[in-house]
Amino acid sequence: MKVKFGRSLAIAITIGTGLLVLANFFVRNEFLRRVQQTLLDWAMILAAVALLLGAVNVVATHLRKIRGRRPGWAYSLFLLAALGTVVLLGFLDPRGVASPAVSWVFLYVHVPLQATIFALTAFFIASAAYRAFRVRSVDSFIMLVAGIIVLLGQVPLGQAIWDRIAAAKDWILAYPSTGGARGIILGVALGTILTGLRVLLGIDRPHVK
Amino acid sequence: MSDLSNLIGIWVSALLTVMVLSYLLGDNPLYRLAEHLFVGTAVGYAVLVAYYSLLRPRLILPLLQAPLENWTLVVPLLLALLLLARLNHSWRGAGMAPLAFLLGVGIALAIGGALFGSILPQVEGTMLSVNPADGGWGVAVGNLMLVIGTVSALAYFYFTGQGDTTWGRLRGGFLKAWRGLGKWFIMVTFGAIFASTVMSRLSLLIGRLQFLITEIPKTLR
Known part of the structure; x- marks a missing residue:
C-alpha cells in the first residue's frame, strides 16, 4: 500500500511539475513564468546534488575495489588520490574552481589528458574509416565520396589534386549534408516530443519500478 | 603562476601526454594510470563546479544569510536530502520523489526545446x-x-x-x-x-x- 502511494506520488510530481514548466512555453503569464523559474532553480540545485551523488558512487565503487584487492585496484588508489587532491585544493581556497592550485591541475593535468585521449582516437578512426568506407553498396559509396571530398577540401593536398575541391566541400556542407542533418534533427525532435508526452501523460513510467 | 610552476606543469603535461600516447603500443600500465588520473581529476573538478557554481550561491548562502526571505529553498533542500537517502539501500524508495521532479522538469524542457529550439527554426530555415x-x-x-x-x-x-x-x-x-x-x-x-x-x-x-x-x-x- 505504502509503495503504491509512493509510486502514485512520484507520477503525480512528474506530471504536475512537467505540465507547469511546459505551460510557460505556450502561455504568456507572469505567475506561470515565476513558477517555472522557481522550478528550474530547484531542478538545477537537485542536478548538482545528483552530480555529487554520482561522485560519491565513484568513490564507493573504487573503495570497494581497493578493499577487495580486485584486479587493477592500484589504479583506483591513483584515481581517488587525484579526485581527493582536486576537491581538497578547491575547498582549501575560498575562490574554489578559480583558485590558482585548481587552475594549475586543470591546465597541466586535465586538459592535456583530455586532449591526448581524444587525439588518440584519430588512429582508431582511421582504421574504422577503412571498414566503413569499403564500397559494398550504393550507400557506402555515397558516404565515401562525401567523406573524401569534405576531408580533402580542408587540406592543401586536396587543393593540389583539384582546385575546385574546397568549393565542392562547401557546397556539400551547405546543401545535401545540411538537408540530411535537418531531417535527422527533425526526426529526433519529433521523437523527443512523443517520448516526453508519453511520460507526462503517465503512459510511460521509467522512474517508477 | 610562477615560472617554476609553469616549468613543472609543462613537464607534467608532457609526461601525461606520452603516457596516453603509449596506448598505441598496446594496453599498458602507464596508459591505465593516465586514464584513472583523468577520471579522478574530471570527477573532482565536477564536484567543485557543482558546489561553487550551484549549491553554494543558490542554496547554502541564501539559506544561511536570509533564511526567512528564502524559505522556499527548504523544498529543494528536502528533495536533495531525499536524493542523498538513495545511498542507503533501505531508504532507496525515498529518492523517487526528487527523481520524479527532475524527470518532470527535464521532460518539459526537452519538449519545449525540441519544439521551439529545433522543429520551428529548422522548418523556418527550410522554407527557401x-x-x-x-x-x-x-x-x-x-x-x-x-x-x-x-x-x-x-x-x-x-x-x-x-x-x-x-x-x-x-x-x-x-x-x-x-x-x-x-x-x-x-x-x-x-x-x-x-x-x-x-x-x-x-x-x-x-x-x-x-x-x-x-x-x-x-x-x-
Whole structure:
C-alpha cells in the first residue's frame, strides 16, 4: 500500500511539475513564468546534488575495489588520490574552481589528458574509416565520396589534386549534408516530443519500478 | 603562476601526454594510470563546479544569510536530502520523489526545446526560394536539394507499414522511394560528419605533438 502511494506520488510530481514548466512555453503569464523559474532553480540545485551523488558512487565503487584487492585496484588508489587532491585544493581556497592550485591541475593535468585521449582516437578512426568506407553498396559509396571530398577540401593536398575541391566541400556542407542533418534533427525532435508526452501523460513510467 | 610552476606543469603535461600516447603500443600500465588520473581529476573538478557554481550561491548562502526571505529553498533542500537517502539501500524508495521532479522538469524542457529550439527554426530555415531569379541557378538547385534532403531524410524515420488496399500499396511504394532517397542524404551527412571528426581529432593530435616538440626544448634552454 505504502509503495503504491509512493509510486502514485512520484507520477503525480512528474506530471504536475512537467505540465507547469511546459505551460510557460505556450502561455504568456507572469505567475506561470515565476513558477517555472522557481522550478528550474530547484531542478538545477537537485542536478548538482545528483552530480555529487554520482561522485560519491565513484568513490564507493573504487573503495570497494581497493578493499577487495580486485584486479587493477592500484589504479583506483591513483584515481581517488587525484579526485581527493582536486576537491581538497578547491575547498582549501575560498575562490574554489578559480583558485590558482585548481587552475594549475586543470591546465597541466586535465586538459592535456583530455586532449591526448581524444587525439588518440584519430588512429582508431582511421582504421574504422577503412571498414566503413569499403564500397559494398550504393550507400557506402555515397558516404565515401562525401567523406573524401569534405576531408580533402580542408587540406592543401586536396587543393593540389583539384582546385575546385574546397568549393565542392562547401557546397556539400551547405546543401545535401545540411538537408540530411535537418531531417535527422527533425526526426529526433519529433521523437523527443512523443517520448516526453508519453511520460507526462503517465503512459510511460521509467522512474517508477 | 610562477615560472617554476609553469616549468613543472609543462613537464607534467608532457609526461601525461606520452603516457596516453603509449596506448598505441598496446594496453599498458602507464596508459591505465593516465586514464584513472583523468577520471579522478574530471570527477573532482565536477564536484567543485557543482558546489561553487550551484549549491553554494543558490542554496547554502541564501539559506544561511536570509533564511526567512528564502524559505522556499527548504523544498529543494528536502528533495536533495531525499536524493542523498538513495545511498542507503533501505531508504532507496525515498529518492523517487526528487527523481520524479527532475524527470518532470527535464521532460518539459526537452519538449519545449525540441519544439521551439529545433522543429520551428529548422522548418523556418527550410522554407527557401528555389527561384533562380533570387540568387542564381546554383543557389536554386542547392536549395531544392536541401528541401528534398530534409523531407526525404525525415521520411526515413517514418516506420508505419503499408495497407492492403491499392491506395495503401501506392502510398507504401511512394514512401519506400522517399526513404531510399532520404537514406542517401543521410549517408552524405554521415560522410561529412565523419570527415569533420577525423579532421578535428587530427588537429588535436598535431597540437599535442607540436606541444611535445616545441615546449619541452624551450624548458631545456
